[in-house]
Amino acid sequence: MAKKRGEVALQEEIVDEDSWNALRMKQGLIVVDVYQEWCGPCSAVVGLFKRLKTEINDDLLHFAVVKADTVETFELYRGKCEPYFLFFGIRDPMVIARELKEAEIKQKREEEEEVEQELTLAVLKPDVVQSGVAEQIIRELEEKGIQILESQEHLFTTEEAEIFYENVKDQPYFQDLVGFMTSGPSKIIVCAIKGKQGIIDKLRGLIGTSIFEKDSEEMNETIRAKYGTGIIKNAIHASSSKEEATRELAFFYPGYEPPVITVKRTQSIGKGYEETVYGTGKHEIERTVAVLRPQAYELYKDEIVKQIKNAGFTITLEKVIQLTKEQVEEYYKEHMGQPYFGELTTLMSSGPCLALLLAREDAVAKWREMLGPASVSEAKSTVPGSLRAQFTMKSPTKMTSGKSEGINLIHGSANDHEVEKDISVFFPVEKTIAAIKPDAYANRDEIIERIESAGFHVAARKETTLTKDIARKLYENCSGQPFYNDLVNHMVRCYLLITFKYSGQTLFMVLTRSNAISGWRQLMGPTDPNKASDESSESIRAIYGRDILRNAVHGSSNKDEVQRIQNLLFTGIEATEENRKQIIRNL
Structure with missing residues (x-):
């Protein structure tokens, strides 16, 4: 019986870094099945592995299963829908030395830039x-x-x-x-x-x-x-x-x-939304949130942004947002009861604000220093060069108390805790569905690189050849358009079988980021690649699209469509607070 149990335990179970490090010390070839907790290992290959183990009968052949969710080494494979088999075993000193040198050169190039x-x-x-x-x-x-x-x-x-x-x-x-x-x-x-x-x-x-x-x-x-x-x-x-x-x-x-x-890069901006927002955990680069209140946004936006950039900040995200008075009262509830509370909430809800996510060394302290005292009169008398002293109200009579100089026009996060609070308010994570169509499938790696460089995180992906039924459901919002049938046929590879130009595969992805829906549509560019070339030459459709039908990529246009397509193709994918740190590790 003991022998049979040994045969059943053909694949060693790896659940943490310690067990993985122990396995790596073994001599020979290690075949690793990387799986997700929600689906388990790939059982279809167990029979094949048993046969290979029996036929080869060599102690240098090892099989293992690794739960990607719990082993940090395999963080890049988390959230994948496909099975992954990895092979470890080459320990030739010359090969290792060459690969290490190549990796070092590549890393140096990636970490440096000319400025x-x-x-x-x-x-x-x-x-x-x-x-x-x-x-x-x-x-x-x-x-x-x-x-x-x-x-x-x-x-x-x-x-x-x-x-x-x-x-x-x-x-x-x-x-x-x-x-x-x-x-x-x-x-x-x-x-x-x-x-x-x-x-x-x-x-x-x-x-x-x-x-x-x-x-x-x-x-x-x-x-x-x-x-x-x-x-x-x-x-x-x-x-x-x-x-x-x-x-x-x-x-x-x-x-x-x-x-x-040539200097070391201080921050790679395209690492993904969550790393952009929360940072990499290194001390050097901090994040802070700046909010230009309505009059500042209307009157002084360009000059303030110029000073922000001149001070060494990188604007990693920006968003125009219109707050209701109720939302402002909730945001500033700790100030309720202060004499300026009514005036502040009226000011903040009087028009659109501009929220900026800023990055640099000591960002929180530097931004607070640039702002100056919260009181405009104090800022003018003690730090006349500060932003709050330079950029003040033009129409004080419109304010509730008439003492507008007491309310400054620019907000800044006061500490690390407030930074996280401000991020959750002004830059909440949103999800969208993206598709790389059959005509651009061969360029999928380049397109994904562009997606990640734009700050998106690929939370899930699925490669499939669509059936006509699924394609019709996918594009049901276009059912009244004259190109609808051609589009469906294109996605299910009807005419592709004749031209033999494309694979017929479609890659679907769940993308997460702040303003993911509008951000992805902006990155895609106009539907017609010719128009995209004129209006947005760096967009994906301008670079990889051929015509309005073969335009490389697809994206959801609103939250309802995102949910509908997610229910059609994916399950269990949510952009929640719980998976924020998970997303950081995956980037």
Whole structure:
């Protein structure tokens, strides 16, 4: 009996990483049946495996079944409808070494990209130029890893100084500053970090605060602390942001082209919606949510978005949303009872808002810093360069209390917990059904790569040759169109049997992402490939479509159609909160 049991246990059951690692240590060929928990292993091949094991009668042949749901190594195979058989066994040192080297080269290419180098401009002011200290400051900068790409002496005219320092023209010291900058030559230098980004923040850290202070030993080592004598005669000016650096470089070096450098990619935006939203778990890249309230969206959208990008943020998702007053009251319910609550809810529901999902290092803190204080009056008095101080109401009389300056026009997530809350409100996961038609089936891998690069997650897939009955149900919304019968015949391969050009296979997929339905239709492009080429040259139909019938892909047009086709072709697929983290791992 024991022997028979051993024969029955032909395939070793792998349920976790430990048992998989133990199996991998065995010598020989390992044949693995990867299965999903909901369907179990492929029993149809067990007889074949038994016969092979008996005929070969070799201890170097091993069979196993792996539950993809519980073994992280097989995460790429989760959610698949087809059986997968994987073969492990080659341990030739030369082959392994070559494959590792090729993988390393490929990974390096994928992790690197060529970008324009970040530059900044610094002005060594007349006091340090006249005293001969300017060259000493330049040497100190170079010792700290700052590369000087360009250098020139320049005597500001009054008009030039007023334009260059226009961002502080409202300050009481403005005229004194202009007078000082025109009193003698300054030294203008273009700075970078050799082969790296981040020069703006690094240089600002080295020069110190704009207000002359010596509060600590670290502060005493800054350039302004060592060589400056006051708020105006503070030795050096440096650009404070990418936007300011661009403007100031153009002021002195119009048409200057930054060097191109190779850097590590900070984030691959096309990894899929859930990774885009929740990140990869690495510390470097954070996500935060920005919401332009109705007046900000209507009046200032382009300028705000420009400043966001100049600050180093990537806008990974954006969505225009119209909230009802009830939805706003629910969203801000923790503020209920505050004197501004009614005004805030009225403002937020007065028109469409623009929600942005932003990504960069320290995104939450950086975005809060850019916004400034929640009170507009406080922002104007303490941080006049902040977004909430710059972009304010134009029609205060329309607000409920009339004190519109107290309500800012831009929202930002306050912490990681609020980021997740804002994502669930403004970017909920949606699903859609996509189909790669027989005429484009040969290009399915390229199309899927484009789908995933657009932020979609393929939650499930099914390859099939459609029957006429299923095809009619699939396209029942087109039943009144003159091309309906041709379309059905195309999908079931009637005329394909004559031309022998296509496989007849159709690949159906359940895709998940924020705004999945409209996003997929946008990625597909117009129904007619010729029109798609004119209006959306990068769309799938423009690239892979031939005519209005053979247009490569199909997509559901609304939620009802998604549900109808899902019931027809798939079961048990839901874009729920529970499978969010699962989706992340699959990406």
